[in-house]
Amino acid sequence: MKNLIILSVCFGLTFFLFINMVFADTCADAYANDRTAIMELQSRYLFALDFRDAETYASTFTEDGALHWARGEIKGRKAIYDFIASGIYNPAGSAEKGKWPAASRHFVTNQIIKVDGNTARSFSYWFEATNNTADRKTMVLGLFGHYEDELVKIDGQWYFKKRAIYNEGLEGRHKAGEENPAR
Amino acid sequence: MKNLIILSVCFGLTFFLFINMVFADTCADAYANDRTAIMELQSRYLFALDFRDAETYASTFTEDGALHWARGEIKGRKAIYDFIASGIYNPAGSAEKGKWPAASRHFVTNQIIKVDGNTARSFSYWFEATNNTADRKTMVLGLFGHYEDELVKIDGQWYFKKRAIYNEGLEGRHKAGEENPAR
Amino acid sequence: MKNLIILSVCFGLTFFLFINMVFADTCADAYANDRTAIMELQSRYLFALDFRDAETYASTFTEDGALHWARGEIKGRKAIYDFIASGIYNPAGSAEKGKWPAASRHFVTNQIIKVDGNTARSFSYWFEATNNTADRKTMVLGLFGHYEDELVKIDGQWYFKKRAIYNEGLEGRHKAGEENPAR
Numbered sequence: 200m201k202n203l204i205i206l207s208v209c210f211g212l213t214f215f216l217f218i219n220m221v222f223a224d225t226c227a228d229a230y231a232n233d234r235t236a237i238m239e240l241q242s243r244y245l246f247a248l249d250f251r252d253a254e255t256y257a258s259t260f261t262e263d264g265a266l267h268w269a270r271g272e273i274k275g276r277k278a279i280y281d282f283i284a285s286g287i288y289n290p291a292g293s294a295e296k297g298k299w300p301a302a303s304r305h306f307v308t309n310q311i312i313k314v315d316g317n318t319a320r321s322f323s324y325w326f327e328a329t330n331n332t333a334d335r336k337t338m339v340l341g342l343f344g345h346y347e348d349e350l351v352k353i354d355g356q357w358y359f360k361k362r363a364i365y366n367e368g369l370e371g372r373h374k375a376g377e378e379n380p381a382r
Numbered sequence: 383m384k385n386l387i388i389l390s391v392c393f394g395l396t397f398f399l400f401i402n403m404v405f406a407d408t409c410a411d412a413y414a415n416d417r418t419a420i421m422e423l424q425s426r427y428l429f430a431l432d433f434r435d436a437e438t439y440a441s442t443f444t445e446d447g448a449l450h451w452a453r454g455e456i457k458g459r460k461a462i463y464d465f466i467a468s469g470i471y472n473p474a475g476s477a478e479k480g481k482w483p484a485a486s487r488h489f490v491t492n493q494i495i496k497v498d499g500n501t502a503r504s505f506s507y508w509f510e511a512t513n514n515t516a517d518r519k520t521m522v523l524g525l526f527g528h529y530e531d532e533l534v535k536i537d538g539q540w541y542f543k544k545r546a547i548y549n550e551g552l553e554g555r556h557k558a559g560e561e562n563p564a565r
Numbered sequence: 566m567k568n569l570i571i572l573s574v575c576f577g578l579t580f581f582l583f584i585n586m587v588f589a590d591t592c593a594d595a596y597a598n599d600r601t602a603i604m605e606l607q608s609r610y611l612f613a614l615d616f617r618d619a620e621t622y623a624s625t626f627t628e629d630g631a632l633h634w635a636r637g638e639i640k641g642r643k644a645i646y647d648f649i650a651s652g653i654y655n656p657a658g659s660a661e662k663g664k665w666p667a668a669s670r671h672f673v674t675n676q677i678i679k680v681d682g683n684t685a686r687s688f689s690y691w692f693e694a695t696n697n698t699a700d701r702k703t704m705v706l707g708l709f710g711h712y713e714d715e716l717v718k719i720d721g722q723w724y725f726k727k728r729a730i731y732n733e734g735l736e737g738r739h740k741a742g743e744e745n746p747a748r
Contacts, residue, residue: 202569203385205576210388212579213395231601235414242492243564246505250562294559302550302558304526306491306507308672309608322612324672326694326704328509328526336551338509340523340706343670343694367668368702375668375696376660379616381609389572396578418597425675426747429688433745477742485733485741487709489674489690511692511709513741519734521692523706 233314236357237321237350244359245305253283260359261351267363269372301331303341311381319357321348322381325364342368347380416497419540420504420533427542428488436466443542444534450546452555484514486524494564502540504531505564508547525551530563599680602723603687603716610725611671619649626725627717633729635738667697669707677747685723687714688747691730708734713746 240259247256257280260266266273266282273282282288294300309324327341344366351360366372374380423442430439440463443449449456449465456465465471477483492507510524527549534543549555557563606625613622623646626632632639632648639648648654660666675690693707710732717726732738740746 202572205572206385206388208576210391228598231418231598232411232414234601234605235417235597239417239494242494242506245492245507246494246562246564250557250560252562252565255562255565299553299556300559302526302556304507304509304528304550306489306509306672308491308674309611311605311608311612323608324611324670326670326672328523330526330550335556338523338526338551340694340704343668343696343704345670367670367696368704370665373665373668373701374616376666377616379612379618379621381612382618382621386568389568393574414601415594415597418600422600422677425677425689428675428690429677429745429747433740433743435745435748438745438748482736482739483742485709485739487690487692487711487733489672489692491674511706513709513733518739521706521709521734 230314233319233352233357234310234312237312237314237319238310240350240357240359241307241310241321241323241346241348244362245307248283248288249302249304251283251286251288253280256280256283260362261353264359265361266359267361269364269366269369298335301329301335303327303329303331307346309345317352318360319348319350319352321346321350323348342366344368344372345374345380413497416502416535416540417493417495420495420502421493423533423540423542424490424493424504424506424529424531427545428490431466431471432485432487434466434469434471436463439463439466443545444536447542448544449542450544452547452549452552481518484512484518486510486512486514490529492528500535501543502531502533502535504533505529506531525549527551527555528557528563596680599685599718599723600676600678603678603685604676606716606723606725607673607676607687607689607712607714610728611673614649614654615668615670617649617652617654619646622646622649626728627719630725631727632725633727635730635732635735664701667695667701669693669695669697673712683718684726685714685716685718687712687716689714708732710734710738711740711746 243255244259257276260276260279262276264276266279273279305325305327307323307325311322313320323346325346326343328338329341330338347363348359349361350357365374367375426438427442440459443459443462445459447459449462456462488508488510490506490508494505496503506529508529509526511521512524513521527547530546531542532544533540548557550558609621610625623642626642626645628642630642632645639645671691671693673689673691677688679686689712691712692709694704695707696704710730713729714725715727716723731740733741
């Protein structure tokens, strides 16, 4: 009798869970989680870039991660940290008399993210807005282009293994007229 | 015998569900759902702002929600509704003879969203595009900056408890040269 | 005795799964998956447009899909393919002597996506950046507006059934001063 009660409860719960799972249809789809995490990573990268936070910036790359940008390749988290910390990259310029410092902000959109287990490739667009103008109040579009990223998931966390930055305003870094890279 | 059949079915289904769950790895991750809902909220806010839909705009805030913008703080859903409904905020201007009204559109990207149960903090970038120009066909970048949001989830729905708008083109509302707020 | 062991294992697993599911709270929410997939579709559309990849562009529409743009309606995947393949749409222009081709890039943000089973409606903002200028290094904001999409999910894949493109810089395609379409 006792067995029969346990058996009934067990069967009832199992049946409930089974029906639940069949109609839920989300449990097998990890893609949304991965794409979400990678978009978050790309946002973290840009806040760190524009606010010149070298530590956070470097932390978005793997230990051996590589950044391909306008002036070449920077390889390894340490070198990437030094790159930002050195202040070489400072498009905004410093504050002039009676004015506040100008800001450069980079915006990312149009993510195409292809996940394959613990690796992924991402293609996305970026553009820059800046108020590095005489009065700080006039704002202009700066540059634009796209990113091509190779990503890897380590202990549940996504990192850039390689980030290549293409720039339509720089000779040698543009892709206009070429084939769709995200195809 | 009957018991044995039920027992077998029960065991089979349970084992199937268990294997399913172990390999699915998504069921414990509510983050994608919350981040998605908050991005949707931020989009709803901007459609309402730019199309001057006071009701929808106010509905993105909690009853006691606060909006910190260029000219101060507006506190409470009712006051926030009045703010938009009054038409004080109308950067686009009205239509001139022979022309259609100009539009102001605000774009949000680069979301960093940190969820902690039923509360969250969000950092994101915004910029404005406008055709408030002589011919309505010339479009320019207007302003840009970032948002810092405190959010709360009530009955499964996310709201702004506080939205602070920073603006790199306004003295006193810029954050250029300061520390990464999203760190 | 054997039955009792199987029964115990079965009960233990079932109870574990039940507790797991109750506290997970994500399994019933397919919205994040659908919104993610639709955002990905919209990105794929824009990479294909700007890199003039007619095949990928056409593949984002259903067989009978319709594109409503500045100069009218294009109906059916075949006609949409021909539209891009013909090269009629080429805002960037070709390369001049000593310069690389100009690029036109369209950015999408602010998605509001309303899913209803296997159909959905999406509202989003777009703007264009271009370096179709004398030196290719000066970049300007091109046009902006919003999309209104009707989508359908076929065999687990989302497609545009109808995409309407509104443009604030074109007479007859603007929506400034009208009601919030995403309300």
